[in-house]
Amino acid sequence: MLKVAIVGSGKIADDHASQIQRIKGCEIVGVCDSEPLMARQFCERFPVKQHFSDVHELLSEMRPDVVHVCTPPQSHFGIAKVCLEAGCHVYVEKPFALSENDTRALIDFANDRGLQITAGHDDQFRHAARRMRSLVQRGYLGGSPVHMESYYCYELSDVSYAGAVLGDKRHWVRGLPGRLLHNIISHGIARIAEFLATDSPKVIARGFVSPFLKKMGESEVVDELRVIIHEEEGATAYFTFSSQMRPSLHQFCLYGPRNGIMLDQDQETVIKLPGKRLKSYAEKFVAPVQLAGQYLTNVKANLGAFVRNDFHMKSGMKYLIESFYHSIRDGAPTPIPYSEILLTARIMDEIFAQLGHQQPSQPCHPNLEVVPVH
């Protein structure tokens, strides 16, 4: 039985616990939050043996095999390091760390101790994302990717999150180097990083505060971002983050030399975009019908997963956790290559540097203040 512990008991920790419960051969032995009440409420809702407010106590008393770090990003590095020092494998929620340097240090630290570590890029393991990856591996693109487009949007009308961030000048999100962007864009950037061939692409970023936020008196939180990423003689990519465009897309398009693929995370659909055109009017009449057929195939796949009871909202997280545990137990490769986690961090660093974000001030209310960090 794999002994699992969770550090941090906020919103995302609920998702972790729900998905871990669905995985056979593991149990949650403890939860830790610097706020004892938060740890207590978590234990009241999930079958967890014990709760703690000090991560060292959690590690020494429960001796978990793997720890899920679900605290605000400022504390990821410190907590993950303590857990690795205690001999635990670590799953770190996104964003993995505050910088590429921290990311590299954690990965090296894990490697030195023969432990596994992964990042919470669970969107890449949802049903549609896996279908897309399978298509790429079967050579559907006809070669290496030529161009990618990644949309990862966020509606700032969401009361629970945006209201807290915008309303509280001391919210921990404001203390991140990339502020709001830092907490959200890694999913969309990681999608691009997965298909880049080199480890140091050029990045051109432009970000601004939307007129909507400006009207609300906000001047610090950049909520519109456009990025161009390009490799020397390799692939190019556009990344878009927007709080204002509608629909609020979570889409990824991948174009190869022969065909393309379009992934829509919200609809959980993968559409093949054939490079070859049909003759004359056939393109106008037959191609849309073929497209409709593809959507129906997606509906069938989604319904099938639902009937098999494998279509939970966080199915990607379950798959990622399961794969990570598999790598721990059986020595399989980690589900996300370390090079990809590093490249994601590097691109984000570059974006935030170009946006001119200053180093963050200390957060006011971190979930967990544990250890000397960095």
Added chain:
Amino acid sequence: MTTSEYRWSEAAEVKSPDFIIERDDLILITGANGFIGPRLLKSLVDMGFRNLRCLVRTQGAEFSRHDSIARAREQGARVDVFRGNLLSREDCDAAVRDATVVFHLAAGRGEKSVPEAYRNSVVTTRNLLEAGSRQGCLKRFVNVGSFTVYSNGGKPQGRLLDESCPVEKHPQLRGDAYTFAKAKQDELVAEYSRRFATPCVIVRPGYVIGPGNPGMSGRVGVGTFGMFLHLGGSNAVPFTYVDNCADAIALAGVKRGVDGEIFNIVDDDLPSSREFLRMYKRNVKPFRSIYLPHVLSYALCLIWERYSAWSDGQLPAAFNRRIWHAYGKKTRYSNQKAKARLGWKPKVPMAEALRRHLEACRAATVDN
């Protein structure tokens, strides 16, 4: 007796024997810029209290220009707007300093996530209670809870819901972040009251209506699956008009001899769900609704609950029998305790309250 009867008149120097504080004692209102907060401020000023501190999380400057503050100041009250975050113990200490009564209205409303609702309702309440006990001059802590915490099952008097009815023992099974947070918040207040002898009162309003809350109560129905499912039928809806509710909360904070009590706040002459829906369609906007008889809504809740458990939450347990009992079951509501012990009575009659509420709903619909 209404708040107006309690008003400090020209003889404002006279100390009311009914009140635990004097007119210049400091009163703190958290969540002062919410739906009820400005009305509570008005009620307190109308009662003659002259020293108030309003704690707001955001937009402190904007709230300072709020009508309710301007009116209170015109009436000679000193009103400070304090901007702070109840998750910060330092902010709580500063906000509570010298306060004799705390009206705790701030809560994690609208949160879908249990941890966030809990953090913004329970952790904040703990911080305030601790700040209150540290500074030592707190005479009463009024926690504004909700009807939602009642399980509405196993009631001693059949269909009648009053303060003696059991609350949800396992609120985590309700599948609703707000219920969980409010139930735990009440538990915490009771615990502090017991352990630290903090003088506390819990006020549980029904569904508060009035300008500023254009939403439709879930007790009437739900607008899901692209249509409006009318669930309430002939059930009475436990409305309380915001001004009436604010009066009751104000009295709960200052009335002598009610420490440790719980008060349900609901107005008189409650409309049935069907009557309210008809009025809403006529006065706000017409739309189609389908009535789901109680037996059918219960069966659907049961099926949904079972499927959710079987599928490990593939469909979250948003509908279940606990929710049906709390919101869908035919129930009568009592406000006798508030009337008898607080001397409260709703000064805006239900017909007028509904008229004002629906008018505001229509204006909000037009604005959108």
